Amino acid sequence: MMNVPARKTPSPAPAVDAVDTSYLEGLLGYNARRAALAVIEVFMERMAPYDLRPVDFSVLSLITHNPGITSRQLCSTLGILPPNLVGMINALEKRELIARKPHPRDGRAMGLHLTPSGLKLMRDAERTAAALEAEVSGRLSPTEAKTLIRLLKKVYL
Amino acid sequence: MMNVPARKTPSPAPAVDAVDTSYLEGLLGYNARRAALAVIEVFMERMAPYDLRPVDFSVLSLITHNPGITSRQLCSTLGILPPNLVGMINALEKRELIARKPHPRDGRAMGLHLTPSGLKLMRDAERTAAALEAEVSGRLSPTEAKTLIRLLKKVYL
DNA sequence: TATTGTTATACTCTATAACTATA
DNA sequence: TATAGTTATAGAGTATAACAATA
Numbered sequence: 001m002m003n004v005p006a007r008k009t010p011s012p013a014p015a016v017d018a019v020d021t022s023y024l025e026g027l028l029g030y031n032a033r034r035a036a037l038a039v040i041e042v043f044m045e046r047m048a049p050y051d052l053r054p055v056d057f058s059v060l061s062l063i064t065h066n067p068g069i070t071s072r073q074l075c076s077t078l079g080i081l082p083p084n085l086v087g088m089i090n091a092l093e094k095r096e097l098i099a100r101k102p103h104p105r106d107g108r109a110m111g112l113h114l115t116p117s118g119l120k121l122m123r124d125a126e127r128t129a130a131a132l133e134a135e136v137s138g139r140l141s142p143t144e145a146k147t148l149i150r151l152l153k154k155v156y157l
Numbered sequence: 158m159m160n161v162p163a164r165k166t167p168s169p170a171p172a173v174d175a176v177d178t179s180y181l182e183g184l185l186g187y188n189a190r191r192a193a194l195a196v197i198e199v200f201m202e203r204m205a206p207y208d209l210r211p212v213d214f215s216v217l218s219l220i221t222h223n224p225g226i227t228s229r230q231l232c233s234t235l236g237i238l239p240p241n242l243v244g245m246i247n248a249l250e251k252r253e254l255i256a257r258k259p260h261p262r263d264g265r266a267m268g269l270h271l272t273p274s275g276l277k278l279m280r281d282a283e284r285t286a287a288a289l290e291a292e293v294s295g296r297l298s299p300t301e302a303k304t305l306i307r308l309l310k311k312v313y314l
Numbered sequence: 315t316a317t318t319g320t321t322a323t324a325c326t327c328t329a330t331a332a333c334t335a336t337a
Numbered sequence: 338t339a340t341a342g343t344t345a346t347a348g349a350g351t352a353t354a355a356c357a358a359t360a
Contacts, residue, residue, distance in 0.1 A: 013258040013268045014225040019234050023222050024215060027286065028293055028302070029196040031309040033211075036189035037236075038313035043186050054190075055350095058181060065180050068171040072318060077176050079194070084351065086320060101170040108318040108359045111170045129184060136185055139311055145185070148308040152188040154296055155305070156195035212327095229341055238329065243343060265336045265341045 032155070039136060046132050050125050051095075055080070057125060059088060060114070063098060064122050068111035070103060097121060185312070196293060203289050207282050208252075212237070214282060216245060217271070220255060221279050225268035227260060254278060 024030045043054055052060070058078055063069055071089060075082050089112070092098045097118035103109040114122065137145035181187045200211055209217070215235055220226055228246060232239050246269070249255045254275035260266035271279065294302035 013261050013270075015261050015263075015268065016223045016226045016230060019219065019226060019230050020222050021219070021234060023218055023283075025310070026290075026306070028290060028306060029193065029200050029211070030215070031306050031313075032189060032193035032196055035309040035312040036186065036193040039186040039189055054186070058187070061180055062176065062178070065177050066173045069173045069176060070318080073173060073176050077178060081352070082319065083321075083323095083353085103318095104170050104172050106172075106318080106360075110319080111172065113170075126180075133183075133185060136312065140308060144308055144311070147304065148312070149183070149185060149188050151297060151301055151305040151308070152192040153182070154301070155192040155293065156188075227341075239342065240330085240344075240346095241328065260341095263337075263341080265334095267342080 028155070032152075042132060042136065043129070046128050047125065050121060050128075052125060056088060056092065057129070059085075060092065060097065060118065060122050061126065063112045063114055064119070064126075067113050068101070068103070070106075070109040070111060072109065074112070092118075189309075189312070199289060199293065200286070203285050204282065207278055207285075209282060213245060213249065214286070216242075217249065217254065217275065217279050218283065220269045220271055221276070221283075224270050225258070225260070227263075227266045227268060229266065231269070249275075 040054055043057075047053070047057055055078070059074055062074055062077060066073075071082065071085055074080065075085055089098070093100065096115050099113050099115050100110040101113055103111045140148065197211055200214075204210070204214055212235070216231055219231055219234060223230075228239065228242055231237065232242055246255070250257065253272050256270050256272050257267040258270055260268045297305065
């Protein structure tokens with residue numbers, strides 16, 4: 001129970017029963033990272049049926065709401081480096097979810113657009129994302145969910 | 158001949174001037190990840206003088222506040238896989254920031270402890286972390302900072 | 315000269331299987 | 338049999354340099 005040492009042992013090597021995480025839990029970065037990983041973990045599970053990782057969803061979502069967006073614009077918006085986007089775009093094009101069309105004003109760039117099947121997939125995927133949001137926000141009140149997003153924006157914007 | 162109005166061009170490839178991110182910005186996961194990355198980026202800069210990555214700081218901080226903690230306990234607390242912790246522990250031991258002592262009750266395990274120089278480093282590093290917290294929280298009110306951490310905990314706990 | 319998209323490549327992070335020694 | 342620590346290794350994610358085509 002108490003495990004009281006006999007008076008004054010050198011106490012050479014104490015053991016830890018319950019880990020004290022109170023210090024880390026007071027740090028914003030620690031909590032933000034844990035929360036992000038928790039949400040993203042659920043997100044990955046729900047997007048698995050569509051064979052979309054979070055980054056694929058982000059890319060397709062930006063193309064959905066910005067038809068004709070270029071690779072360069074995707075990169076700077078999402079913080080992806082151009083060489084790392086190439087493979088993703090190629091894969092999405094190979095799956096016939098997106099199509100490249102010539103940019104109307106810049107011969108170097110290609111505008112990215114959803115194909116009909118890409119549009120259909122994203123309608124379902126965004127519905128799933130909305131359901132997931134409602135679920136996670138279910139642990140919060142609607143007001144808390146809005147507050148949380150507002151405060152997170154204040155941190156990174 | 159005349160039934161193709163000039164107004165109704167096929168609009169073959171629109172261009173995007175300003176990227177619309179409003180959809181993604183409504184998603185909790187997107188905002189949590191962006192905020193976490195922003196905070197961690199500053200954290201990395203401030204910890205560079207100590208040659209500590211965020212994960213090193215987390216490990217040393219847990220050892221600081223839990224003398225005798227085992228590798229296994231570190232792994233389960235921080236969500237690190239055992240094989241990936243080995244190298245970190247070895248490196249910290251080689252820098253003489255931590256020392257392994259035999260676990261008092263389990264011959265398989267080793268208790269981890271700060272060395273005097275490790276203790277000194279962590280006093281400085283935790284002071285730096287506290288200053289950084291104050292700075293980031295400076296973009297929020299003290300109440301907002303507390304609210305943010307409370308809501309983040311609700312999301313991942 | 316600067317920028318878009320691209321290739322090649324390296325480095326870090328994370329994940330899996332299997333071994334050892336203790337429990 | 339199960340667990341703590343370890344090794345080896347594979348895969349994913351992220352980074353820089355350099356090139357061709359176009360601005």
